[in-house]
Amino acid sequence: MGVKRTTTGTRTGTSVKEEAATPKKAPYLLITPAWLVIGLFFLLPLIFIFVISFGARGTYGGLKPIADWGAYLLSGEFLANYRQSLEPLYWPIYWRSFWMAVVTTGLCLVISYPIAYYIAIIAPARWKNLLLALVVIPFWTSFLIRTYAWVLILRTEGLINTVLMQAGLINAPLDLLYNEFAVMVGLVYGELPFMILPLYASLEKLDLTLLEASSDLGANHPSTFWRVTVPLTMPGIVAGIVLVFIPSIGQFVVSDLLGGAKSMLVGNLIQNQFAIARNKPFGSAIAFELTAVVLLLLLAYAWWSKKKGQEAML
Amino acid sequence: MKRILMTAAALCCGVALLAGCGKKDRNVLNIYIWSAYLPDEVIAEFSQKTGIRVNYDTYDSNEALLEKLQSGVADYDLVVPSDYMVTILAAEGLVQEIDHGKITTWGNLDPKFLNKKFDPENKHSLPYFWGTTGVGFNREKFPNGVESWGAMFDAANAGRILMLDDVRECFAVALKYMGKSLNETDPEVLREAADLLKEQKKLVRTYNSGDFHNILASGDVDLAHGYNGQMAEAVSAAPEKLGYVVPKEGGTFWMDNLCIPAKSRNVENAYAFISYIMEPEVNAKIVNGVSYASANAAARAFIKPEILQDQAIYPPDEIVARCEFLEDVGEAATVYDRLWTEIKAQ
Numbered sequence: 157m158g159v160k161r162t163t164t165g166t167r168t169g170t171s172v173k174e175e176a177a178t179p180k181k182a183p184y185l186l187i188t189p190a191w192l193v194i195g196l197f198f199l200l201p202l203i204f205i206f207v208i209s210f211g212a213r214g215t216y217g218g219l220k221p222i223a224d225w226g227a228y229l230l231s232g233e234f235l236a237n238y239r240q241s242l243e244p245l246y247w248p249i250y251w252r253s254f255w256m257a258v259v260t261t262g263l264c265l266v267i268s269y270p271i272a273y274y275i276a277i278i279a280p281a282r283w284k285n286l287l288l289a290l291v292v293i294p295f296w297t298s299f300l301i302r303t304y305a306w307v308l309i310l311r312t313e314g315l316i317n318t319v320l321m322q323a324g325l326i327n328a329p330l331d332l333l334y335n336e337f338a339v340m341v342g343l344v345y346g347e348l349p350f351m352i353l354p355l356y357a358s359l360e361k362l363d364l365t366l367l368e369a370s371s372d373l374g375a376n377h378p379s380t381f382w383r384v385t386v387p388l389t390m391p392g393i394v395a396g397i398v399l400v401f402i403p404s405i406g407q408f409v410v411s412d413l414l415g416g417a418k419s420m421l422v423g424n425l426i427q428n429q430f431a432i433a434r435n436k437p438f439g440s441a442i443a444f445e446l447t448a449v450v451l452l453l454l455l456a457y458a459w460w461s462k463k464k465g466q467e468a469m470l
Numbered sequence: 471m472k473r474i475l476m477t478a479a480a481l482c483c484g485v486a487l488l489a490g491c492g493k494k495d496r497n498v499l500n501i502y503i504w505s506a507y508l509p510d511e512v513i514a515e516f517s518q519k520t521g522i523r524v525n526y527d528t529y530d531s532n533e534a535l536l537e538k539l540q541s542g543v544a545d546y547d548l549v550v551p552s553d554y555m556v557t558i559l560a561a562e563g564l565v566q567e568i569d570h571g572k573i574t575t576w577g578n579l580d581p582k583f584l585n586k587k588f589d590p591e592n593k594h595s596l597p598y599f600w601g602t603t604g605v606g607f608n609r610e611k612f613p614n615g616v617e618s619w620g621a622m623f624d625a626a627n628a629g630r631i632l633m634l635d636d637v638r639e640c641f642a643v644a645l646k647y648m649g650k651s652l653n654e655t656d657p658e659v660l661r662e663a664a665d666l667l668k669e670q671k672k673l674v675r676t677y678n679s680g681d682f683h684n685i686l687a688s689g690d691v692d693l694a695h696g697y698n699g700q701m702a703e704a705v706s707a708a709p710e711k712l713g714y715v716v717p718k719e720g721g722t723f724w725m726d727n728l729c730i731p732a733k734s735r736n737v738e739n740a741y742a743f744i745s746y747i748m749e750p751e752v753n754a755k756i757v758n759g760v761s762y763a764s765a766n767a768a769a770r771a772f773i774k775p776e777i778l779q780d781q782a783i784y785p786p787d788e789i790v791a792r793c794e795f796l797e798d799v800g801e802a803a804t805v806y807d808r809l810w811t812e813i814k815a816q
Contacts, residue, residue: 416676
């Protein structure tokens with residue numbers, strides 16, 4: 157912060173006060189832009205959603221005017237949207253969204269760990285930056301376009317089927333598109349970098365002498381990996397899980413494009429309420445619930461890092 | 471203190487800039503329209519002729535348009551809602567009454583497309599394009615064509631069917647197949663239709679509203695439920711391979727209409743533009759460019775004969791007679807939504 161420490165005792169009272177005030181105020185001033193962004197783009201919309209979620213659907217979109225506020229609040233009618241969101245009709249949708257996010261996260265972890273390990277530890281130093289760049293470069297293209305590219309790869313007359321047919325390996329095109337497999341491919345593909353990067357950051361910090369010490373003390377490779385490497389890279393693993401799980405649970409574009417829009421996910425459900433059913437209050441209620449779940453997960457993560465005394469990586 | 475002054479100055483500049491944007495610029499026309507509905511050429515010629523600068527944004531659903539106009543932030547002078555949305559926009563007071571006298575080319579409209587139920591006497595709208603929702607099919611797999619919506623419920627076609635990812639259009643298929651109106655609001659009839667659609671889901675390869683014609687053309691499906699405009703595009707690119715038909719039970723008939731938003735600040739420019747695009751040659755140029763059927767009778771003389779003869783673009787009268795407009799179902803929309811969620815939640 158560059159605070160000048162005065163060693164002479166000849167300063168007047170006011171200037172000492174001023175000096176003391178500067179380091180206190182400056183950090184707050186510096187984080188103001190961050191707070192403005194969070195306030196404007198996160199908190200304010202969230203408050204809107206929260207307020208709207210207690211309303212009722214107007215026939216032509218918007219909110220139904222409430223005649224008697226007292227009765228509306230007393231009868232518990234203002235909770236109707238939350239009550240509706242818990243009906244059994246929606247359970248399969250929540251369950252599928254949750255389950256797909258879990259599987260995506262698991263697959264991403266299993267695939268990313270060796271990649272991150274290779275980049276951080278095995279690859280020659282001059283390759284590292286190139287390899288990391290390769291992980292990040294896909295972000296230069298819109299996620300929608302990259303997902304659409306998978307349609308072209310997986311479709312009946314797509315890249316994979318054409319190549320396999322031409323090579324004479326199959327006689328009839330494989331059914332690769334518009335099923336759960338295609339959705340998984342799309343989800344894992346899209347989220348992979350979010351797992352690789354935090355894992356890399358963790359692995360990069362790993363003190364290699366500890367691995368040597370482990371094998372000096374008689375541990376074989378698997379037990380060194382499970383008992384030294386994995387525990388030491390736990391912050392990266394947890395950060396990656398959080399970063400992948402949260403976007404996956406609200407994802408719906410992939411399931412629409414690659415899964416053939418056959419199964420609704422919670423993201424579709426919310427989008428439908430806003431765009432098609434013109435039921436903003438109900439859509440807001442589900443959106444708020446989803447946000448609340450995600451915030452709880454983040455709080456759990458923060459609590460975990462604090463308990464472990466580890467610096468949170470997010 | 472200096473910093474505060476600087477910030478204040480910067481803020482003032484920002485506000486001034488924003489205020490500048492809101493300044494009345496008399497020579498502008500802001501259009502909000504479906505994508506691929508206006509050839510750039512036509513806009514350029516209009517600007518050249520009148521000196522009016524045209525800005526245009528596109529949307530992909532009537533609901534997006536409603537949302538934009540309701541939010542009050544949009545500053546549009548001309549919008550193109552479909553039939554049922556005209557009713558809603560008029561009821562919500564979001565579009566203004568149209569002075570027919572100010573449209574010099576009003577007489578070019580085909581009376582067949584005027585005074586429809588969604589806007590009797592055309593107080594708020596005038597027809598622009600019209601069309602149908604039907605079935606696109608692969609001629610190699612269906613050499614005899616498709617006759618009935620029954621093909622979409624036939625287990626023999628499992629895994630080869632595409633349906634629009636649209637609750638009302640899908641219910642329209644089931645309801646028409648059942649011999650009912652596609653604007654049904656009786657919950658029991660809707661339940662029956664939902665049961666049909668639930669069974670059908672096992673046969674459906676994909677639901678898709680934006681790309682159905684390409685998916686049909688690429689051979690991923692052999693039967694595709696879809697709007698005639700995009701289907702016509704795919705069919706004309708491969709007429710020996712693909713076809714489009716409105717099944718005998720009838721389908722959706724849609725009309726997209728020109729409306730002037732209530733808050734438009736360039737009303738005169740909107741009238742000038744409407745009059746211009748309804749001139750026969752200009753209208754024909756639009757139709758020749760985007761392959762949708764126009765409600766302009768005088769333009770027919772200048773439209774390419776292959777477009778006029780294409781049944782996918784200009785379906786014969788007896789087919790149109792079997793079709794129905796989608797009307798807004800008001801409160802029943804929540805019934806549709808719940809049933810649709812039920813179908814998709816499985």
